[in-house]
Amino acid sequence: MHILEVSHLTKRYNNFTAVNNISFNILKGELFGFLGPNGSGKTTTINMLTGLAKITSGSIKLLEFDYPHEIKKAQQIIGIVPDESNLYEELDGFGNLCFCASLYGMEKTTREERARQLLGEFDLIGAGNKPFKSYSKGMKRKLTIAAGIIHEPKVLFLDEPTTGIDVASARRIRQLIKKLNKNGTTVFLTTHYIEEAENLCHRVAFIVKGEIIKIGTVSELIQEAQQESIVQFTLAGGADRLQQALREKKPAIFNIEVLSDTVLRVNTPQLISLSPYIKLFEENNLTLYEAKIIRPSLEEVFVKITGIEAEHMKKDREGRKK
Amino acid sequence: MKTWIAFWSILLKDMKNYYLKPPNISWGIIFPFAWTLMFFLKTQNPIDIREILPGVMAMSILFGTTSMLAVTITFERRSRSFERLLMAPISLNTLMLAKTTGAIVFGVINAFVPVVFAAFMTDLSGVNWVTTIGGVFLIAVTSTFLGLFIAVSVSEVFEAQTFSNFFRFPMVFLCGLFIPVQTLPAFLQPLSYALPLTYGADILKTSINSSGFIQPLLSFSLLAGYGLVLFGFSLKNIKNKWIH
Numbered sequence: 001m002h003i004l005e006v007s008h009l010t011k012r013y014n015n016f017t018a019v020n021n022i023s024f025n026i027l028k029g030e031l032f033g034f035l036g037p038n039g040s041g042k043t044t045t046i047n048m049l050t051g052l053a054k055i056t057s058g059s060i061k062l063l064e065f066d067y068p069h070e071i072k073k074a075q076q077i078i079g080i081v082p083d084e085s086n087l088y089e090e091l092d093g094f095g096n097l098c099f100c101a102s103l104y105g106m107e108k109t110t111r112e113e114r115a116r117q118l119l120g121e122f123d124l125i126g127a128g129n130k131p132f133k134s135y136s137k138g139m140k141r142k143l144t145i146a147a148g149i150i151h152e153p154k155v156l157f158l159d160e161p162t163t164g165i166d167v168a169s170a171r172r173i174r175q176l177i178k179k180l181n182k183n184g185t186t187v188f189l190t191t192h193y194i195e196e197a198e199n200l201c202h203r204v205a206f207i208v209k210g211e212i213i214k215i216g217t218v219s220e221l222i223q224e225a226q227q228e229s230i231v232q233f234t235l236a237g238g239a240d241r242l243q244q245a246l247r248e249k250k251p252a253i254f255n256i257e258v259l260s261d262t263v264l265r266v267n268t269p270q271l272i273s274l275s276p277y278i279k280l281f282e283e284n285n286l287t288l289y290e291a292k293i294i295r296p297s298l299e300e301v302f303v304k305i306t307g308i309e310a311e312h313m314k315k316d317r318e319g320r321k322k
Numbered sequence: 323m324k325t326w327i328a329f330w331s332i333l334l335k336d337m338k339n340y341y342l343k344p345p346n347i348s349w350g351i352i353f354p355f356a357w358t359l360m361f362f363l364k365t366q367n368p369i370d371i372r373e374i375l376p377g378v379m380a381m382s383i384l385f386g387t388t389s390m391l392a393v394t395i396t397f398e399r400r401s402r403s404f405e406r407l408l409m410a411p412i413s414l415n416t417l418m419l420a421k422t423t424g425a426i427v428f429g430v431i432n433a434f435v436p437v438v439f440a441a442f443m444t445d446l447s448g449v450n451w452v453t454t455i456g457g458v459f460l461i462a463v464t465s466t467f468l469g470l471f472i473a474v475s476v477s478e479v480f481e482a483q484t485f486s487n488f489f490r491f492p493m494v495f496l497c498g499l500f501i502p503v504q505t506l507p508a509f510l511q512p513l514s515y516a517l518p519l520t521y522g523a524d525i526l527k528t529s530i531n532s533s534g535f536i537q538p539l540l541s542f543s544l545l546a547g548y549g550l551v552l553f554g555f556s557l558k559n560i561k562n563k564w565i566h
């Protein structure tokens with residue numbers, strides 16, 4: 001069942017098209033990722049989906065609610081975690097959570113109970129009575145996520161939830177997102193970290209310059225881009241000798257790469273059968289410890305499809321965040 | 323019910339965070355106090371204090387409310403916390419009423435600071451309190467919405483302050499509080515009649531000193547009209563400008 005249906009969505013600012021005719025659906029319970037570089041239209045899309053930006057053309061339907069006239073009803077069941085924390089600096093953690101809960105009409109006792117529960121789940125118990133402005137970046141992000149889910153939304157929108165925070169906090173936040181999703185919350189997240197999309201999302205859309213250029217499950221995307229197989233052998237030694245033998249006996253191999261005396265990589269068209277190799281090892285008196293198939297990562301797929309280097313995306317963003 | 327919870331919570335948060343903060347409390351008390359003192363020192367006998375009271379009350383409301391809006395709205399917009407309110411499932415009407423009610427209450431309280439001082443210094447018998455309270459309330463509503471109108475037209479706190487002064491100072495001198503409208507140069511008089519504060523001041527003059535010259539009912543209706551128009555216009559502005 002689709003929980004969100006987006007069709008031919010376009011956003012123009014004057015003459016500039018920030019989002020250009022994008023269409024996608026999200027299934028109930030899915031963890032869906034928008035992956036794209038700076039300025040590709042991720043935030044603009046989230047803003048339209050959450051009612052903070054007007055739609056230039058196209059349509060959005062969230063459950064049974066049509067945008068824009070039923071946006072206020074939709075807002076009741078969505079949670080939003082913006083890219084920069086926008087909680088109240090002068091309120092403490094507990095106060096911020098309770099305030100956010102009250103915006104959704106939660107009663108005092110319910111919201112206080114829920115705020116306490118979330119502070120616990122997000123390892124923020126000690127920080128509950130400290131002002132938000134005294135929080136570290138990671139704590140701020142966690143509290144912002146807690147504020148986004150205080151009313152137990154059906155769909156959660158997260159705009160770059162792990163950007164600008166340290167590795168450990170980012171990992172913790174990913175765990176929390178995964179857990180939320182396991183418990184039934186549909187999640188839409190944007191990111192420019194390819195590993196994040198790969199590890200977290202069921203389905204990913206590549207967005208570049210306001211357009212979705214590819215959409216699919218992580219394994220679909222990888223399979224589609226996979227035109228060759230890579231097998232990596234780890235030997236006791238004598239990788240050179242193996243290379244020699246392979247050259248003579250296996251002409252279908254694209255490329256042989258000797259990484260060290262003990263490691264050798266073979267590129268072949270499509271999947272290969274390993275049995276002919278075994279014989280080769282015996283004949284040449286080589287000891288094989290391991291043979292593994294190396295799959296391309298989502299990163300390679302992304303680079304292949306978009307022509308944008310992953311490193312470039314990272315640097316770009318981090319430079320800007322400073 | 324849910325809407326009311328949100329409404330109250332926004333109002334209470336603003337009260338706690340902004341209005342009841344020492345700088346604002348002191349502003350709310352010192353400002354009317356200073357004005358009161360300034361005029362009281364200039365006047366010699368108790369009757370004059372009563373004469374000047376409507377003016378001081380109206381000014382306290384005007385300055386108190388308009389400066390507050392610049393903080394509660396412009397500041398929150400800068401820090402982006404206002405977006406959180408825009409993304410909440412409450413109508414823009416309710417949201418903006420919640421954001422402005424605090425300022426209205428603040429304005430009403432400010433208006434009675436000089437009244438308290440005056441009560442110690444002069445005889446306030448014969449004042450029509452019902453009309454006075456009604457007038458104070460409507461002046462507070464209209465100036466709050468004027469502040470809202472200004473806050474939605476600018477993006478920085480200092481711009482809001484500057485822009486409000488652009489409205490406030492001419493208004494103080496043209497609304498007949500200190501210089502009767504009839505004695506103003508003829509070319510300025512139409513301007514006076516276009517200002518909401520002229521009607522608010524006249525209500526207070528009538529109710530406190532029976533010295534107004536406009537039908538109070540007419541003044542009340544006009545003030546309410548100004549309030550509605552300013553609020554409606556601000557809402558339209560927010561829809562167009564803040565939800566891009």
Ligand SMILES: Nc1ncnc2c1ncn2[C@@H]1O[C@H](COP(=O)(O)OP(=O)(O)OP(=O)(O)O)[C@@H](O)[C@H]1O
Pocket residue numbers: 013016017018036037038039040041042043044045083192566
């Ligand atoms: N209010 C606005 N007015 C004009 N242009 C805008 C506005 N908001 C966004 N844009 C433009 O739209 C494009 C998409 O911006 P958006 O913020 O959606 O990108 P993003 O994918 O979220 O990027 P980032 O990774 O930097 O957050 C950018 O070129 C941006 O300059």
Ligand SMILES: [Mg+2]
Pocket residue numbers: 042043044083159
């Ligand atoms: Mg963004």
